[in-house]
Amino acid sequence: MAILEVPPSNSWKIPGFRFATCASGIKTNNRTDLLLVAMEPETTVAGVFTQNQVVAAPVTLCRARLSQGQARALIVNSGNANVANGPQGEQAALALTQAVAQQLAIPEETVFIASTGVIGEYFPVDRPLAALPKLNQNLSDQHDWLEAAQAIMTTDAFPKMALARCDVDGQPVHVLGIAKGAGMIHPNMATMLSFVFTDAALSPESLQHHLVRAVDRSFNRAIVDGDTSTNDTVLVFASGRGGVQIHPSHPTAMETFATALESVCGQLARAIVTDGEGATKFVTIAVTGAANHADARTVASTVAKSPLVKTAFAGSDPNWGRILAAVGYAGVPLQVDHIDIFLDQVQIVAGGVRAPNYQEAQGAAVMAQKEINVRINLGSGPGKETVWTCDLTHGYISINADYRS
Amino acid sequence: MAILEVPPSNSWKIPGFRFATCASGIKTNNRTDLLLVAMEPETTVAGVFTQNQVVAAPVTLCRARLSQGQARALIVNSGNANVANGPQGEQAALALTQAVAQQLAIPEETVFIASTGVIGEYFPVDRPLAALPKLNQNLSDQHDWLEAAQAIMTTDAFPKMALARCDVDGQPVHVLGIAKGAGMIHPNMATMLSFVFTDAALSPESLQHHLVRAVDRSFNRAIVDGDTSTNDTVLVFASGRGGVQIHPSHPTAMETFATALESVCGQLARAIVTDGEGATKFVTIAVTGAANHADARTVASTVAKSPLVKTAFAGSDPNWGRILAAVGYAGVPLQVDHIDIFLDQVQIVAGGVRAPNYQEAQGAAVMAQKEINVRINLGSGPGKETVWTCDLTHGYISINADYRS
Numbered sequence: 091m092a093i094l095e096v097p098p099s100n101s102w103k104i105p106g107f108r109f110a111t112c113a114s115g116i117k118t119n120n121r122t123d124l125l126l127v128a129m130e131p132e133t134t135v136a137g138v139f140t141q142n143q144v145v146a147a148p149v150t151l152c153r154a155r156l157s158q159g160q161a162r163a164l165i166v167n168s169g170n171a172n173v174a175n176g177p178q179g180e181q182a183a184l185a186l187t188q189a190v191a192q193q194l195a196i197p198e199e200t201v202f203i204a205s206t207g208v209i210g211e212y213f214p215v216d217r218p219l220a221a222l223p224k225l226n227q228n229l230s231d232q233h234d235w236l237e238a239a240q241a242i243m244t245t246d247a248f249p250k251m252a253l254a255r256c257d258v259d260g261q262p263v264h265v266l267g268i269a270k271g272a273g274m275i276h277p278n279m280a281t282m283l284s285f286v287f288t289d290a291a292l293s294p295e296s297l298q299h300h301l302v303r304a305v306d307r308s309f310n311r312a313i314v315d316g317d318t319s320t321n322d323t324v325l326v327f328a329s330g331r332g333g334v335q336i337h338p339s340h341p342t343a344m345e346t347f348a349t350a351l352e353s354v355c356g357q358l359a360r361a362i363v364t365d366g367e368g369a370t371k372f373v374t375i376a377v378t379g380a381a382n383h384a385d386a387r388t389v390a391s392t393v394a395k396s397p398l399v400k401t402a403f404a405g406s407d408p409n410w411g412r413i414l415a416a417v418g419y420a421g422v423p424l425q426v427d428h429i430d431i432f433l434d435q436v437q438i439v440a441g442g443v444r445a446p447n448y449q450e451a452q453g454a455a456v457m458a459q460k461e462i463n464v465r466i467n468l469g470s471g472p473g474k475e476t477v478w479t480c481d482l483t484h485g486y487i488s489i490n491a492d493y494r495s
Numbered sequence: 496m497a498i499l500e501v502p503p504s505n506s507w508k509i510p511g512f513r514f515a516t517c518a519s520g521i522k523t524n525n526r527t528d529l530l531l532v533a534m535e536p537e538t539t540v541a542g543v544f545t546q547n548q549v550v551a552a553p554v555t556l557c558r559a560r561l562s563q564g565q566a567r568a569l570i571v572n573s574g575n576a577n578v579a580n581g582p583q584g585e586q587a588a589l590a591l592t593q594a595v596a597q598q599l600a601i602p603e604e605t606v607f608i609a610s611t612g613v614i615g616e617y618f619p620v621d622r623p624l625a626a627l628p629k630l631n632q633n634l635s636d637q638h639d640w641l642e643a644a645q646a647i648m649t650t651d652a653f654p655k656m657a658l659a660r661c662d663v664d665g666q667p668v669h670v671l672g673i674a675k676g677a678g679m680i681h682p683n684m685a686t687m688l689s690f691v692f693t694d695a696a697l698s699p700e701s702l703q704h705h706l707v708r709a710v711d712r713s714f715n716r717a718i719v720d721g722d723t724s725t726n727d728t729v730l731v732f733a734s735g736r737g738g739v740q741i742h743p744s745h746p747t748a749m750e751t752f753a754t755a756l757e758s759v760c761g762q763l764a765r766a767i768v769t770d771g772e773g774a775t776k777f778v779t780i781a782v783t784g785a786a787n788h789a790d791a792r793t794v795a796s797t798v799a800k801s802p803l804v805k806t807a808f809a810g811s812d813p814n815w816g817r818i819l820a821a822v823g824y825a826g827v828p829l830q831v832d833h834i835d836i837f838l839d840q841v842q843i844v845a846g847g848v849r850a851p852n853y854q855e856a857q858g859a860a861v862m863a864q865k866e867i868n869v870r871i872n873l874g875s876g877p878g879k880e881t882v883w884t885c886d887l888t889h890g891y892i893s894i895n896a897d898y899r900s
């Protein structure tokens with residue numbers, strides 16, 4: 091079950107997928123803002139979407155199309171989220187997928203779509219529509235996937251991509267993912283889009299099963315600011331062109347594929363947190379000893395979302411009382427005198443109070459690091475969960491107070 | 496039932512209360528950090544405290560003493576919160592109240608105590624203990640209440656005080672309050688301390704009844720950063736020395752007093768939000784049309800806590816889609832196509848989508864104001880709630896990344 095996490099390279103290829111990108115004019119300054127991926131017949135698809143009740147038109151469309159399980163194309167734009175535009179926005183999304191279907195001569199319901207960018211501005215659908223013929227001509231399996239990752243960026247400081255390779259019965263399987271997201275990041279899910287491509291063959295049901303598990307262990311652990319977007323989308327496409335079948339009757343193959351998919355999703359999720367708007371530090375919050383998993387997740391995400399904890403990380407300030415205070419208001423039943431908290435190997439809280447041997451210089455040394463591990467043991471049960479977050483800095487304010495300027 | 500909200504003045508007097516302040520050395524740079532208030536016999540007391548499960552030693556002590564309903568003294572320090580210090584912290588709080596009781600020759604259980612400041616550092620109890628004899632000598636009803644409000648400040652930019660005067664059967668009743676708090680501000684409750692003094696006479700039970708209602712309509716509506724402190728305390732003391740009895744058998748008097756108390760608490764809560772760490776704008780979020788009051792409060796506080804909404808206010812950016820997105824992830828059942836949203840008089844969302852006549856210049860004009868009213872009508876029922884919040888700025892980061900430096 092060895093998984094090889096492959097460093098980014100322009101030689102990445104995933105059999106069964108061709109793509110092209112362009113600057114269609116949705117974004118200013120001639121930045122790439124459109125990605126078209128074309129897929130071979132019998133490609134299967136699975137998807138997970140935002141839990142926000144206000145959703146973008148593309149999310150509604152993808153949800154409806156997922157049931158038939160087949161995908162032949164994906165069209166993604168950055169620069170405009172096409173949300174809260176009412177019937178006009180729904181028609182724009184529909185028109186764009188119809189045009190893709192016509193260009194590629196494929197069934198309309200096999201075209202998937204995603205949008206990211208400003209919320210509530212009219213979606214200028216004429217621009218991507220006008221760009222489609224040329225995009226179609228440029229489709230190729232020879233492009234660098236970096237271009238695809240760049241085309242879906244908004245406030246991202248860097249493109250995000252990951253590749254895992256595993257072997258099933260001696261045959262190679264590839265899983266390649268791209269993602270965008272830097273703010274509005276919160277479980278269930280982030281303002282994030284991620285698209286994963288594999289050359290394995292899986293039924294839509296198997297693919298959905300693996301995706302739900304992988305998302306729960308990756309993107310749902312990434313917290314930047316606690317805002318949940320209207321557009322969050324993770325889609326996974328399986329072309330089967332690598333020749334390996336992943337079938338429930340072959341548990342080892344299933345487990346190997348699951349691990350590879352989780353590896354790719356985890357790499358992308360950690361990249362999103364690293365690129366958290368204004369972030370300078372990567373922080374892992376690991377909670378153990380909770381009554382159950384849900385309580386562990388609540389405590390971990392409450393600490394990860396606390397502005398006071400996040401600014402303490404930004405200031406390299408071992409003001410650890412803020413961590414204990416956030417645990418205290420998480421809203422889950424606690425036995426306060428059972429709580430232990432560690433910053434890396436330094437124990438700061440023992441039995442709910444300041445650890446007797448704690449020296450502030452020890453805490454300060456950990457807080458000055460670029461990567462910080464916070465371990466919180468609630469001492470009350472078997473529940474555990476880990477989340478990833480970043481610090482809250484002046485950079486976050488600058489990016490979000492001026493995002494549209 | 497006319498309530499007179501009296502502008503701050505150094506001539507405020509509340510019969511039955513004497514106080515003194517000093518710099519005991521808990522804070523650096525010789526800043527005042529200790530307040531002692533002495534009260535006449537038969538003064539009654541009521542209190543409301545943090546809902547954080549990790550609580551400061553003074554909160555535990557006050558809760559236990561509230562049951563007997565009588566108060567003769569209040570001792571408050573700023574600069575150290577005395578939380579998570581274990582038995583040592585509890586003994587320090589107890590020792591301080593014992594020393595106050597001894598100095599004033601009053602029963603120990605009538606001494607109330609509150610602390611605010613850094614969490615998790617040992618409480619240097621020797622310093623306030625050493626200051627007590629001189630504080631006792633300086634007790635006077637001639638001091639300016641501004642001094643009391645200043646003595647309890649931490650990161651506050653300005654002292655907070657409010658006075659309301661009302662008449663019951665032609666007799667004047669005074670309610671005077673002081674408060675501190677600027678960050679870690681969230682309902683149930685803020686890092687805030689507030690102490691209210693009245694010359695009316697009320698039973699402890701009546702006083703508690705009025706306080707719970709007033710806090711729910713004032714401090715519990717104030718949101719700065721969503722962090723809930725370990726030390727939040729609101730205490731109200733009634734000396735009865737103004738000669739007016741507020742008794743449940745006299746409903747008009749009860750209602751008049753309730754209104755005056757709510758007025759004072761509301762003024763203090765709004766002052767706390769205005770002084771929100773780094774805040775440059777005061778924002779009122781009014782939700783109507785929710786299925787019930789709890790849903791309205793959840794939606795209002797989700798919007799008020801959203802870092803993306805708060806940075807949009809900071810940037811005077813009419814990026815109103817962030818408001819709709821926050822409503823969408825609040826977690827209450829919504830009929831999205833019933834939602835209307837207004838910025839002051841400008842309708843930005845109608846029936847869940849961008850209002851047809853909305854022009855961005857209109858939104859920009861409202862967002863540039865120092866005071867902004869956001870009205871959200873969910874169109875689904877009678878539930879409503881209003882909360883107050885502020886913008887999220889570079890100032891917040893500077894204050895909290897460097898708080899202890």
